[in-house]
Amino acid sequence: MKMPLNVETFAKGNTRLYKQLFPDYWNHYMSLTDNSKQYDFATVDEEGNRISFAEKEEILNAEIRKEILRRANVPYAGDYPVEQWFNHPLIVHETFAVVNALVDMVLPDSVINSIGMFTDVRVGGFGDSFAFEVKPRDLFAVSKAGMGKNRGEMYKQFSGTVTVTPEFRQITVGVSLYRVLAGKESLAEFITKAVRSLESQMALDAYTLFDATLGALTVSGSGGLRLSGYTQDGFIDLAQRVTAFNGGAKAVVIGTNVALNKVLPAGTAYRYMLDSEYVRLGYMRTAFGYDAIEIPQVANWQNPFFGLVKNNRLYLVSPASQKIVKLCLEGSTIANTTGNFELSTLSQTTTLMKAWGVAVATSAVAGAVDL
Numbered sequence: 001m002k003m004p005l006n007v008e009t010f011a012k013g014n015t016r017l018y019k020q021l022f023p024d025y026w027n028h029y030m031s032l033t034d035n036s037k038q039y040d041f042a043t044v045d046e047e048g049n050r051i052s053f054a055e056k057e058e059i060l061n062a063e064i065r066k067e068i069l070r071r072a073n074v075p076y077a078g079d080y081p082v083e084q085w086f087n088h089p090l091i092v093h094e095t096f097a098v099v100n101a102l103v104d105m106v107l108p109d110s111v112i113n114s115i116g117m118f119t120d121v122r123v124g125g126f127g128d129s130f131a132f133e134v135k136p137r138d139l140f141a142v143s144k145a146g147m148g149k150n151r152g153e154m155y156k157q158f159s160g161t162v163t164v165t166p167e168f169r170q171i172t173v174g175v176s177l178y179r180v181l182a183g184k185e186s187l188a189e190f191i192t193k194a195v196r197s198l199e200s201q202m203a204l205d206a207y208t209l210f211d212a213t214l215g216a217l218t219v220s221g222s223g224g225l226r227l228s229g230y231t232q233d234g235f236i237d238l239a240q241r242v243t244a245f246n247g248g249a250k251a252v253v254i255g256t257n258v259a260l261n262k263v264l265p266a267g268t269a270y271r272y273m274l275d276s277e278y279v280r281l282g283y284m285r286t287a288f289g290y291d292a293i294e295i296p297q298v299a300n301w302q303n304p305f306f307g308l309v310k311n312n313r314l315y316l317v318s319p320a321s322q323k324i325v326k327l328c329l330e331g332s333t334i335a336n337t338t339g340n341f342e343l344s345t346l347s348q349t350t351t352l353m354k355a356w357g358v359a360v361a362t363s364a365v366a367g368a369v370d371l
Contacts, residue, residue, distance in 0.1 A: 115210075214315060
């Protein structure tokens with residue numbers, strides 16, 4: 001996992017927590033919650049002893065507390081009861097500075113794993129906007145000419161620019177800082193939940209824009225980029241069209257598991273063996289010469305009826321050409337925490353703020369099949 005520049009600068013050479021411990025914990029956590037991918041994580045500790053996820057969480061929480069005190073430069077804190085120093089302003093500040101750095105460490109890779117097939121993830125500094133140059137994909141027209149004609153009709157192409165200005169989003173949660181620093185609540189679990197929350201919303205934003213863009217294409221029986229209803233011939237024709245107009249970058253079909261299982265041969269005289277790839281995965285990895293790649297389903301947490309993203313559309317894209325959607329992340333995560341005694345209930349709230357924007361900025365061609 002590549003270390004973002006802002007996290008590397010923040011760590012100041014003390015990279016073990018950010019580059020090793022937390023990414024390993026994150027991958028272990030994801031392996032327990034997501035069976036669709038393989039995640040690389042340690043199964044033994046540095047001494048060669050087998051280590052469980054719960055043990056990793058305990059070690060990680062201890063390292064986070066150690067890093068907070070180191071950065072706060074409060075060496076005496078360990079000699080006093082937690083209630084005498086948990087309100088120290090430097091400790092409060094450094095606690096959520098470390099939280100922000102750990103969130104930024106895994107968030108870009110987490111988003112790429114989710115929507116990377118059709119989304120280009122860019123990371124910029126605080127206050128940055130993003131400009132994308134969209135170059136024409138068309139070739140120049142070639143016409144017949146005679147020896148008595150010194151030039152043909154002149155053509156000139158112009159590039160366009162798409163600007164993306166990120167917007168802030170917020171997560172506000174209740175947190176008890178003294179319980180965290182006293183080891184009664186898991187800061188590692190809090191950070192993991194924050195990353196999952198941000199990743200889920202980013203993925204939903206990108207997927208919604210991607211689907212709306214391809215869903216706005218004109219439906220055509222043939223010769224267009226959007227088909228109404230799946231047929232084998234129509235699917236292959238559309239895949240060829242996307243490949244040809246992307247300069248030969250081969251198309252792949254992407255969709256949810258429910259959508260991909262509709263990609264089947266036209267004939268009806270075939271049978272599935274119980275150990276076949278189709279039965280094991282729910283779809284064919286390769287269909288008629290074109291790779292099929294599953295998009296992880298995205299939960300719409302704002303839908304009270306357990307809403308999901310679309311299951312009734314297939315998308316044909318050329319990832320080797322250009323990604324259709326651009327997701328732009330601005331700067332580091334920002335945290336704002338209320339004081340321990342600010343509220344009458346003696347509770348605290350922490351607000352995590354992250355700015356991002358999504359846009360379609362490409363000259364590549366993509367297609368869609370409505371099921």
